[in-house]
Amino acid sequence: MRLSRYFLPTLKETPSEAEIVSHRLMLRAGMIRQHTSGIYSWLPLGLRVLRAIEQIVREEQDRAGAQEILMPTVQSAELWRESGRYDDYGKEMLRIVDRHERDMLYGPTHEEVVTDIFRKNIQSYRDLPKNLYQIHWKFRDEVRPRFGVMRGREFLMKDGYSFDLDPLAARRAYYRMFVAYLRTFHRLGLKAIPMAADTGPIGGSLSHEFIILAETGESAVFCHKDLLDKTPPQNVDYDGDLEPIFKEWTSLYAATDEKHGPDHGVPEGDLVSARGIEVGHIFNFGTKYSVPMGATVTTQDGSSVPVHMGSYGIGVSRLVGGIIEASHDDAGIIWPDSVAPFQVALVNLKAGDAQTDAACADLETRLAAAGLSVLIDDTDERPGAKFATQDLIGLPWQLIVGPKGLARGVVELKRRATGERHEVTVESALAHLTGTGA
Amino acid sequence: MRLSRYFLPTLKETPSEAEIVSHRLMLRAGMIRQHTSGIYSWLPLGLRVLRAIEQIVREEQDRAGAQEILMPTVQSAELWRESGRYDDYGKEMLRIVDRHERDMLYGPTHEEVVTDIFRKNIQSYRDLPKNLYQIHWKFRDEVRPRFGVMRGREFLMKDGYSFDLDPLAARRAYYRMFVAYLRTFHRLGLKAIPMAADTGPIGGSLSHEFIILAETGESAVFCHKDLLDKTPPQNVDYDGDLEPIFKEWTSLYAATDEKHGPDHGVPEGDLVSARGIEVGHIFNFGTKYSVPMGATVTTQDGSSVPVHMGSYGIGVSRLVGGIIEASHDDAGIIWPDSVAPFQVALVNLKAGDAQTDAACADLETRLAAAGLSVLIDDTDERPGAKFATQDLIGLPWQLIVGPKGLARGVVELKRRATGERHEVTVESALAHLTGTGA
Numbered sequence: 001m002r003l004s005r006y007f008l009p010t011l012k013e014t015p016s017e018a019e020i021v022s023h024r025l026m027l028r029a030g031m032i033r034q035h036t037s038g039i040y041s042w043l044p045l046g047l048r049v050l051r052a053i054e055q056i057v058r059e060e061q062d063r064a065g066a067q068e069i070l071m072p073t074v075q076s077a078e079l080w081r082e083s084g085r086y087d088d089y090g091k092e093m094l095r096i097v098d099r100h101e102r103d104m105l106y107g108p109t110h111e112e113v114v115t116d117i118f119r120k121n122i123q124s125y126r127d128l129p130k131n132l133y134q135i136h137w138k139f140r141d142e143v144r145p146r147f148g149v150m151r152g153r154e155f156l157m158k159d160g161y162s163f164d165l166d167p168l169a170a171r172r173a174y175y176r177m178f179v180a181y182l183r184t185f186h187r188l189g190l191k192a193i194p195m196a197a198d199t200g201p202i203g204g205s206l207s208h209e210f211i212i213l214a215e216t217g218e219s220a221v222f223c224h225k226d227l228l229d230k231t232p233p234q235n236v237d238y239d240g241d242l243e244p245i246f247k248e249w250t251s252l253y254a255a256t257d258e259k260h261g262p263d264h265g266v267p268e269g270d271l272v273s274a275r276g277i278e279v280g281h282i283f284n285f286g287t288k289y290s291v292p293m294g295a296t297v298t299t300q301d302g303s304s305v306p307v308h309m310g311s312y313g314i315g316v317s318r319l320v321g322g323i324i325e326a327s328h329d330d331a332g333i334i335w336p337d338s339v340a341p342f343q344v345a346l347v348n349l350k351a352g353d354a355q356t357d358a359a360c361a362d363l364e365t366r367l368a369a370a371g372l373s374v375l376i377d378d379t380d381e382r383p384g385a386k387f388a389t390q391d392l393i394g395l396p397w398q399l400i401v402g403p404k405g406l407a408r409g410v411v412e413l414k415r416r417a418t419g420e421r422h423e424v425t426v427e428s429a430l431a432h433l434t435g436t437g438a
Numbered sequence: 439m440r441l442s443r444y445f446l447p448t449l450k451e452t453p454s455e456a457e458i459v460s461h462r463l464m465l466r467a468g469m470i471r472q473h474t475s476g477i478y479s480w481l482p483l484g485l486r487v488l489r490a491i492e493q494i495v496r497e498e499q500d501r502a503g504a505q506e507i508l509m510p511t512v513q514s515a516e517l518w519r520e521s522g523r524y525d526d527y528g529k530e531m532l533r534i535v536d537r538h539e540r541d542m543l544y545g546p547t548h549e550e551v552v553t554d555i556f557r558k559n560i561q562s563y564r565d566l567p568k569n570l571y572q573i574h575w576k577f578r579d580e581v582r583p584r585f586g587v588m589r590g591r592e593f594l595m596k597d598g599y600s601f602d603l604d605p606l607a608a609r610r611a612y613y614r615m616f617v618a619y620l621r622t623f624h625r626l627g628l629k630a631i632p633m634a635a636d637t638g639p640i641g642g643s644l645s646h647e648f649i650i651l652a653e654t655g656e657s658a659v660f661c662h663k664d665l666l667d668k669t670p671p672q673n674v675d676y677d678g679d680l681e682p683i684f685k686e687w688t689s690l691y692a693a694t695d696e697k698h699g700p701d702h703g704v705p706e707g708d709l710v711s712a713r714g715i716e717v718g719h720i721f722n723f724g725t726k727y728s729v730p731m732g733a734t735v736t737t738q739d740g741s742s743v744p745v746h747m748g749s750y751g752i753g754v755s756r757l758v759g760g761i762i763e764a765s766h767d768d769a770g771i772i773w774p775d776s777v778a779p780f781q782v783a784l785v786n787l788k789a790g791d792a793q794t795d796a797a798c799a800d801l802e803t804r805l806a807a808a809g810l811s812v813l814i815d816d817t818d819e820r821p822g823a824k825f826a827t828q829d830l831i832g833l834p835w836q837l838i839v840g841p842k843g844l845a846r847g848v849v850e851l852k853r854r855a856t857g858e859r860h861e862v863t864v865e866s867a868l869a870h871l872t873g874t875g876a
Contacts, residue, residue: 007505007568009559033555035510036540041555042508050508067445070480070488072473072592073511073575074532074544091537094512096544099529099579102474106512106534106544117471117479121447130445137511137575141537154510 001342003377004351007044009033010389021216022324023148025333029393031320038145038153045393046320048341050156053319054135056187056338057158064180064238066131066160071113073137077103079112082293094139106139111289111311114161118307119295125165128297128307129173133160135316149321150218150277156317162310165297167286170308174206174284175242177312181210181280182232182249188319189336190279190326193227195254197281209256210280214326217275222264223254225272277322284310327417333394334417342375344433345395347386349402351378356403359411363399363426370434391416399429439780441815442789445482447471448827459654460762461586463771467831469758476583476591483831484758486779488594491757492573494625494776495596502618502676504569504598509551511575515541517550520731532577544577549727549749552599556745557733563603566735566745567611571598573754587759588656588715594755600748603735605724608746612644612722613680615750619648619718620670620687626757627774628717628764631665633692635719647694648718648752652764655713660702661692663710715760722748765855771832772855780813782871783833785824787840789816794841797849801837801864808872829854837867 009030017034018024026032031046042050058068074096080086094106107113114132122130135158145153162173178194185192190212197209211221213228233245253266256276264271290296290306298304315322327334337343344367348360360376367374375395377386383402390398400412405423413429414421424432447468455472456462464470469484480488496506512534518524532544545551552570560568573596583591600611616632623630628650635647649659651666671683691704694714702709727733728744736742753760765772775781782805786798798814805812813833815824821840828836838850843861851867852859862870 005503007507007559007570030559033558035551035554036514036516036542039510039512039514041510041551043555044505044507047506047508065443067482068485069445069482070485072477072479074477074577074592076474076477078474094534094536096532096534098532099581104474113473113479116473117481120471121445121468132445139512143537154512 001375003375004379006375008393009043010392018148020147020150020321020325021328022150022321025324025328025392026148026321029333032149038142038151040149040152040154045341049320049335049339050317052339052341053188053323054156054158054316057184057314057316058135060180060184060187061133061158061160063183063236064131064176066133066177066180068134069117069132070134070136071107071110071117073107073139075105075107075110075113077105079116079293080105083112083115083289084292085112092140092142094141108138108140109311109313110134110159111161111309112293115289115293115295115309118163119290119293122163123297125297125299129162129164129169131160131162131173131176133158133312147218147321149317152317155315158312158314158316160312162312163295164308165299165305167308170284170286170310171206172242174282174310175246176238177282177310178208178246178249179232179236179238179242181282181312181314183236184314185210185212185279186232187338188323189338190323191228192279193221193223193254193276194249195221195223195256196250196259197256205286206284208250208282209278210282211256211276212279212322212326213274213276214322215275216325217277219276219278220257220260220273221255221276222257222260222271222273224252224266225270227252227254228272277318277325278315279319279322280312280314282310282312328394331388332392335394335396337396340396341393342373342395343397344372344374345390345393345398346374346376347390347398347400348376348378349383349386349400351380353403355406356401359406359426360401363401363411363430366430367433370430372433397433399433439813441813442817444813446831447481448830456586458585458588458759458763459766460588460759463762463766463830464586464759467771470587476580476589478587478590478592483779487758487761487773487777488755490777490779491626491761492594492596492754495622495752495754496573498618498622498625499571499596499598501621501674502569502614504571504615504618506572507555507570508572508574509545509548509555511545511577512542513545513548513551515543517554517731518543521550521553521727522730523550530578530580532579546576546578547749547751548572548597549599549747550731553727553731553733553747556601557728557731560601561735563735563737567600567602567607569598569600569611569614571596571750585656585759587755590755593753596750596752596754598750600750601733602746603737603743605746608722608724608748609644610680612720612748613684614676615720615748616646616684616687617670617674617676617680619720619750619752621674622752623648623650623717624670625776626761627776628761629666630717631659631661631692631714632687633659633661633694634688634697635694643724644722646688646720647716648720649694649714650717650760650764651712651714652760653713654763655715657714657716658695658698658711659693659714660695660698660709660711662690662704663708665690665692666710715756715763716753717757717760718750718752720748720750766832769826770830773832773834775834778834779831780811780833781835782810782812783828783831783836784812784814785828785836785838786814786816787821787824787838789818791841793844794839797844797864798839801839801849801868804868805871808868810871835871837871
């Protein structure tokens with residue numbers, strides 16, 4: 001993509017309405033624009049990051065045996081009356097009346113809809129287990145939306161729902177998602193800590209929040225220092241016993257501010273106090289929805305039992321902000337490689353100069369052939385302005401090409417995360433970026 | 439994917455609520471389920487098709503220089519008051535009042551939102567042309583939703599918007615989308631005919647509908663027979679002059695029922711009467727929104743002019759039904775290769791038989807390694823039931839593996855579209871499917 005054509009309205013000034021760094025940087029980097037309070041449009045650069053995160057979430061869900069579906073955003077109120085949550089939900093639920101005066105709502109969550117799908121289509125224990133998820137837009141009418149996409153009203157979420165024959169199988173389904181979540185956040189370049197949580201309006205007995213650590217995080221969290229060094233397993237057999245992994249991660253102390261107390265039992269010096277952002281929440285709530293909604297299966301002996309369920313959420317649009325909170329500096333965003341909107345910024349220091357243009361065109365072709373996504377700065381801005389824009393939007397690599405360097409056979413390769421810059425030959429830069437050596 | 443685990447609730451009976459064949463087949467093939475009137479959930483098989491279509495639409499938009507963004511589904515009524523369309527739109531617009539008593543709506547289209555983005559972020563002729571598109575859910579509160587996803591209330595659409603300095607540049611933008619649409623529908627395996635259209639509530643002077651031909655189409659259409667043989671250009675230079683392609687396609691007679699009249703001027707014998715389904719609609723409407731909303735740019739000489747716009751829609755979820763209308767037989771759906779939910783059905787005729795299972799596992803591995811998506815029927819259904827299910831869901835290829843054939847070193851390869859079946863060796867089947875010969 002050529003920057004001269006790209007819709008990337010960056011801002012030099014810090015927008016006054018943004019209270020936190022991720023919101024400021026997303027506005028400045030031309031990733032989003034506010035439509036109205038708590039509702040945003042995603043511009044090309046922001047959407048690429050959103051899609052990259054979405055794809056990693058999807059791959060890890062699929063790997064764990066979940067199957068993707070897509071439920072409507074606009075739901076009938078009827079199902080919520082059946083589950084008993086219609087009146088409970090309060091003003092956060094965006095209520096709608098359609099032209100035929102039927103009560104509808106913009107789904108803040110989908111337990112009712114998915115339970116309805118289940119009960120109408122699955123009748124036998126032989127069809128279990130099932131885990132159905134979607135990645136879709138939801139609406140919660142927050143009183144005071146703020147922090148950009150971190151607490152918006154319309155937001156993108158991965159919500160999944162598991163269905164099992166009995167509590168033991170449901171617990172195994174819960175472990176699968178627990179491990180899939182560890183892997184997901186790790187791939188996103190985040191340090192995520194699972195913490196025992198209250199179940200709130202979703203209900204149930206077993207629940208964990210996944211909190212990512214960021215210096216500018218919204219809340220204080222506490223955990224045993226050994227949790228910071230843990231990484232999730234590289235290869236997981238999701239048909240095998242995952243309880244050991246679950247125990248390994250939950251046996252060490254971790255608690256949010258509300259739950260943290262003096263009886264934490266962690267030796268002095270081992271307790272870490274940090275700041276965090278909730279990006280995922282998983283629940284095992286048994287038969288809370290299947291009983292009132294009549295979602296049953298026949299067992300091997302012919303009897304009928306309510307199905308045991310869990311639900312599993314990841315705040316996909318929130319993660320865009322969360323990753324920035326965890327990875328930025330004074331100059332701008334520092335994208336982890338896995339979610340970067342482009343992998344390489346190819347900075348042409350003298351657009352219009354025939355030799356420099358040709359060198360950039362050649363580099364672009366060869367980088368693209370190696371499967372790398374490239375944003376070429378072919379504008380006529382001054383070098384200083386180009387560098388500032390690139391540091392702001394935070395692509396992992398900057399490949400800087402100018403006539404003086406070319407005369408000496410070199411280009412400059414800069415790693416955004418460390419700021420390290422090296423003058424290297426064109427071939428060496430290509431080899432480094434395409435992973436064929438350096 | 440193993441069918442024994444897949445959420446594919448096929449139906450033997452024809453659902454009584456479905457009036458048209460695509461609706462019946464989508465329900466029977468377990469692709470969708472109705473949530474409430476005109477609102478559907480997409481089950482795994484249906485979602486795979488929807489995503490495949492979406493991806494082809496996206497690739498052709500990107501190729502034509504359009505840039506993807508994502509605007510909110512819930513919009514503020516304010517902008518619609520500015521454009522003057524808030525009261526015009528009537529009951530088809532789903533109106534919402536939020537907790538702070540602000541008037542909102544679920545977007546039926548996005549001219550206002552995108553014009554607002556434009557006017558706040560683009561000020562100079564140097565930033566033109568721009569074409570911004572999204573693939574997103576919309577809502578139109580139809581009085582009588584019907585025909586499944588063909589006329590739903592919540593539906594997925596590609597809507598794009600072009601911005602140009604003057605009428606001539608806007609016309610070039612229109613041509614780019616005209617050609618991109620020809621290519622898109624061709625890649626989807628459809629015969630699509632552009633027809634001059636009224637502009638309706640969108641407004642403007644130049645407009646075409648894209649109608650795909652299907653025997654069971656919703657309306658009668660008429661065209662010169664030569665249009666049926668035309669295919670869009672394989673390689674398009676979108677920076678070049680596309681008027682010749684536009685003229686080539688629009689110089690031959692084509693009209694919908696409402697516009698068809700006796701003065702069509704087509705020689706007898708050259709006029710084809712067919713049935714069609716509208717799947718795309720493009721508009722050039724000049725300054726209809728930019729003037730009332732103040733979307734202006736400064737020109738090279740420093741003056742300020744309203745930007746010239748067009749909008750371009752493709753009914754993505756509607757296309758799922760449209761493709762089925764155009765491609766099915768009595769036994770079920772016949773997916774074009776480009777949008778098939780899986781490319782190959784690997785039918786294990788004797789699941790549980792060690793040798794057959796091993797042969798299937800080997801085939802699966804090798805097909806997957808070649809980049810093909812495979813649905814394995816590893817259930818213990820009878821062969822007849824398995825064949826019926828496969829013909830119903832309509833994957834392009836069926837690879838049928840049983841102990842008797844294996845004893846003779848052969849498997850059966852069936853092409854769904856033609857019904858042709860051949861006994862071939864395993865190696866020959868693999869070579870054929872992976873395109874390495876046969």
